[in-house]
Amino acid sequence: MIKKIFSSRKLHNNLILFIALVLFSCNRDDNTISFTFLQLNDVYEIAPIQGGKFGGLARVETLHKQLLDENENSFLFMAGDFLNPSLIGSLKVNGERIRGKQMVEVMNAMNFDLVAFGNHEFDLPYKDLQKRLNESNFPWIGGNVYFNDKNNVPFYKKVNNKKEHIPETYIKEISDTDGTSLKVGFVSVCIPSNPKDYVVYDNMFKKIRTSYAAIKDSVDVVFGLTHVKVTHDKRIAKLLPNIPLIMGGHDHTNMLIKTAGGIITKADANAKTVYIHRIIYNKETKEISINSELKEINTTIKPDKNVSLIIDKWQSILNSEISNVISNPNEVIYTSNEYLDGRDKPIRSKQTNLGKLITKSMALAFDENIDCSLVNGGSIRIDDQLYGDITPMDIFRVLPFGGAVLRVKIKGRLLKRVLDYGEMASGTGAYLQRYNIHKSKSVWFVNEQKLLEDKIYSVAFSDYLLKGFDIPFLSEENEEVYSIYYPLEDEIANDIRKTVVAYLKTN
Secondary structure (H helix, E strand, C coil): HHHHHHHHCCCCHHHHHHHHHHHHHHHHHEEEEEEEEECCCCCCCCEEEEECCCCCCHHHHHHHHHHHHHCEEEEECCCCCCCCCCHHHHCEEEEEEEHHHCHHHHHHHHHEEEEEEEEEHCCCCCCHHHHHHCCCCCCEEEEEEEECCCCCCCCCECCCCEEHHHHHEEEEEECCCCCCCCEEEEEEEECCCCCCCCCCECHHHHHHHHHHHHHHHHHEEEEEEEEEHHHHHHHHHHHHCCCCCEEECCCCCCCEEEEECCCCECCCCCCEEEEEEEEEEECCCCCEEEEEEEEEEECCCCCCCCHHHHHHHHHHHHHHHHCCCCCCCCCCCCEEEEEEEEEHHCCCCCCCCHHHHHHHHHHHCCCCCCEEEEEHHHHHHCCCCEEECCCCCHHHHCCCCCCCCEEEEEEEEHHHHHHHHHHHHHCCCCCEEECCEEEEEEEEEEEEEEEECCCCEEEEEEEEHHHCCCCCCCCCCCCCEEEEECCCCCCCCHHHHHHHHHHCCCC
């Protein structure tokens, strides 16, 4: 058609008509508004991981700015878990533990548009969480989490010395080029998997329905920004089928799940990937279309200079302060000729060589013979593979939580229940890495002998497992837990990281 116009005798007039039609089509309002969401979740490291190959918040910021250039209505979200754990966060500066301060400073520079509470935000003592809230320049949303006092009030942050309560819902107004605007609402809940004295969790499902009911008539569309298990997100999608997109966290592995009313998305932990959601909303029909792209954050993305400067500052602090925690942190203590796998997906779903190395070191931390040892995969946080020369710094990155190794006398029947539970929890942090235990034809073996339910076993556990967070029935109150030995402060078993370091030094 265009060729015919340009070959006509009426070239001039037709050309003017063509240009007019183009201009009209570009300027007329098509009753739609487009906007973009950039989704992150479960980010514990500000710098790239896996030898610099993946992740890095300076790279994410470059992508963020590219999206803003593409569409000024682009927004950056964090679906929970960013203040803890990390090796930097465990260190002290001027006598005070960092505890997420580095992450808030980086995220302030990135101008996040909204963040949700994740369960690991509550790892922090309350006074430190309050400091991080006060330091943050970005808005928070907290649908079902409250400060535990007699009134169970919402958490708050201080802005200009005034308390601003963290809202249960959040509204963002998006402007269109034609002068109209779109009101977008957000609802959020956090998984109640980290009980602390200062926090109260309301029922996730009841609360998100209440939040949705409270906001739906005030906005054009509602989205979810959650930090719960994918099974919970699926249930939420059934309860609230009008939510077209739930941006979730907690599972650490990327996924896109179609629901009756929309989709659930989760990116990989530590910004190995992010989700880009390009959204078009029809203001007349109220219909919405979402084009979701999983974007790998890798070396092809040039880091943002301003964010890089902040990250470099904190990495320098890490390098200077770590020696106060570990003697000779960069000493080569072991050389591995195979990749020791601590990546999130395998460490939470199958026995890995790194998991076996950690649990073997736990078993050898005591003079008394240990039958077997167990650690939850969620305690292993490096999300990387170790290869070649390994240093104490590497081990502290692997196990940033630390914690003691406990020697526990336990009934075989309870041990079997624990092992069965860990196996069924494949894909989550409750999956168990183990030593001297294997399964064959549905039968568990301990030290190559069939597990006997009436036998008393001596097991090395990470102290976290005995708190009942991952495995509810495993605690010191269980009558089939007969004794627990808590190591003294000067014993290597008092810190699982030092246990592993000591083992590697002798092998």
